[in-house]
Amino acid sequence: MQNVDAINVEKYGRPEMNYLSNGHTVKSWLLTKDHKRIAIMYLISVSVFFLIGGTYASVIRLELLTPASDLLNTGTYNKVFTQHGIMMVFFFLIPAIPAVLGNFLLPIMIGAKDLALPRVNLLSLYIYWLGGAFALWGLMQGGVDTGWTFYTPYSTTFSNTYVMAVGLGIFINGFSSILTGLNFIVTTHTMRAPGMTWFRLPLFVWAMYATSLVMILGTPVIAITVLLLALERLAHVGIFDPTIGGDPILFQHMFWFYSHPAVYIMILPGMGVVSELISNFSRKKIFGYEFIAFSSIAIAVFGFLVWGHHLFVSGQSVYAGMVFSFLTMVVAVPSAIKVFNWTATLYKGQISYDTPMLYGLGFIGLFLIGGLTGLFLGSMGLVVHLTDTYFVIAHFHYVMVGGQVVAYLGGIHYWWPKMTGKMYSEFWGKISAMLVFVGFNLTFFPQFILGYLGMPRRYASYPEEFQVLNIFSTAGASVLAIGLVMPVIYLTKSLISGKDAGANPWMLPGLEWRTSSPPPTENFLIKPVVTWEAYDFSEENGLDIEDHLTRREVAPTI
């Protein structure tokens, strides 16, 4: 705490110490309660898991270059796609935006000095590491081959792989999500700066809030499900396996009761980031603020009611299917509202094309395709043909990668100057954003066609007539991989030789841009009082950028 006092002495100066320079020992990182340091540790951790998951993805694409299973035998291939899914879903996509960007920015955006429960925040990181360690241990022991969906009775009775180690990892990791979600909700309710009303919150905070609701309500169900799975696998209690009195479809209901809302844990934060990007780089208020904010809440709520659309061909009753299909269609509406509002925000803007904005615009296009193909899969008559084919693979990669990963990259580029105080190379940033966009489409668009042709998912080998489209897909994956590796290089380089970013490199009104870069340990030298609406670029709010630049760089308006 003495460090903080030292900073506060010099109220209007550039802080002598920022959160990075405040302590250099390993202990000062591992025992930190600073949400920003925890976010940086999350950033490094999720990047490691993304690298592992991405390596598996490359192996999958190489194997599928030829129809026969020649690079890997089928057993290894089954493990590779399973582990790709588990690493990406549970250890990258779910924590990525909330635990990295949310952790770093949510307190700053609402004018707080930290999250409401800093120790719990650190605990969530340790839980994440523990869960990750169990999962990695399972992988190194020999891996798991059940698919990331762990369908029973295969996972409980038939698979001879390390289901329990990885399952335990997922079970533990869930508590990390729950704690993060809890922390965000408490923080948003109790820690907002004076004047920061609910409708002055940046939309990123609304998205985090909606995500947190899903996290604390949904994640316990996956924990229960994994526990029951363990009970059956280890103690042979008949829960899911019909030969000992269980019901395999029960597992699917329980699994998707979490895992469908988890899809919204994965996409809502991305929508929040993109709302920031589109509005700020158009330099005008976002169009329909309330509609975007409430559509996040609507998605979070309706997202809990549609899990049955994963069971259309599982022998579920026709009428239950109809209810789930109807609700699935209803969820499409708030997503459509967001896309229309983002597009309308561009109207009469002053649009600049910095790297984050390229990711933001790319997101709209990719999410549009991801969302519309979701309608294909919500339409019951069509999904009977499409489910369990590459159409599904293409659809959820458009949403998860084209949506969440692209938004995550956009957010990392957007807030990188704030997080590190350094600017990266705009030139290489733009090149990589475009490579990701082109490579992504080339990888996954052919898979829609493959899916309608009937190529089933999770196939190590496939009939020859599907080869040409698979070659396109693998070629696209190579481009995508280059586009994804480039930021690692130029972002790392910026840490060493990047220009100083200054407090507000993009000249934006959000609270996070009104403190220095990198921010001091308690975020602001003096407690901010908010007198402006979100995304307010107008002059009367002291945001005439040229004139007020110096003052804003030092401290927020009081």
Added chain:
Amino acid sequence: MQQTSYVPIFPDQASGFAWQVDLLYFYLILISVAFTIPIVLAIFFFAIKYREKEKFGVGAEIHGSMALEATWSFIPFVVSMTIFLGGAVVYYNQFTPPKDAMEIYVVGKQWMWKAQHQTGQREINELHVPVGRDVKLTMTTEDVIHDFFVPAFRTKADIVPGRYTYLWFNATKPGKYHLFCAEYCGLNHSGMGGWVYVMEQRDFDNWLSGNVSGQTPVEEGRDLFQNKLGCASCHAGGPAQRGAKLENMFGKDVKLVGGQTAKFDDEYIRNSILNPTSQIVEGYQPIMPTFKGQVNEQQLLSLVAYIKSLSGVTGSTTSGGTTGGGPTGTANTSSNPSVGTNANSLTPRRADRGQQGVAPGSNPNAPRSTSGPANRQ
């Protein structure tokens, strides 16, 4: 099978409701294009017209528009409802088998498909059906979940351990079509495929007559019922009847102890054999032992077939259903010379399975042949 020199982008269309699925598909593509093109054009137009005029200039102050929000909430809602309704109608067609459909039993196991016709023919990783007939598959699995998927028929259904699921189609075009397992089922999931042969009726009749093997399901069921399992000692009627009445019960409601009723259907018969005490018929004692572990799925299906036949319900005769087929000789049955030996050499007995080369655990790492079932032997 056929080497195509072009890149296929659309699958064969070979079942009665395939056109409906394709129509939905094209409708959704139309909707996707109708939404994507204006939005993408608007983004490009705005992006160019409203690009930054001065560094850090400020955009116009526009808060929003209730009218626009209402419009772009209402239109997607209406459109999504048309998609829902269209999908629901097609789905209903896909999962409502006609009453007089020809019934074939399918049992999946890691990693093979076994089919049995009502006339006794058995096939592995192949299914022969006549063109123009409603065909209903009654399916179950001996181990994990599988999924019977024929892309050309635009339908699939999971087959789930412990219960029966159903799939039906009316094949419209003779030919040879992919059969895939679409639900991940372990090691050789991608090898669990085969072919569906759609044949002209006359060719199908020839195929049937060349392939009679062993007992029909009803015969096998009768044999199990009367001799091997001894069901008849309690269920055969007469003064010694201690078990529930089975004759002429199929499709009716059964009163159970405790006041509930159950429908006497396939699932009920199956469950009553495996878990006899779970549904006790009113007026009877819970004295029946379970037959779990003593009968495999194939035998269960035969017992179901036999017990249904006691109510006069048969899975429809397999031959002569339609008008003998149109011009013959056009169907490509000749492309399948291995059928006869294939089906004849197989029996459903567990002990024999090890000889098939696809049994679990037998050389699992062998590279999968992608060229069809003939290589499997």
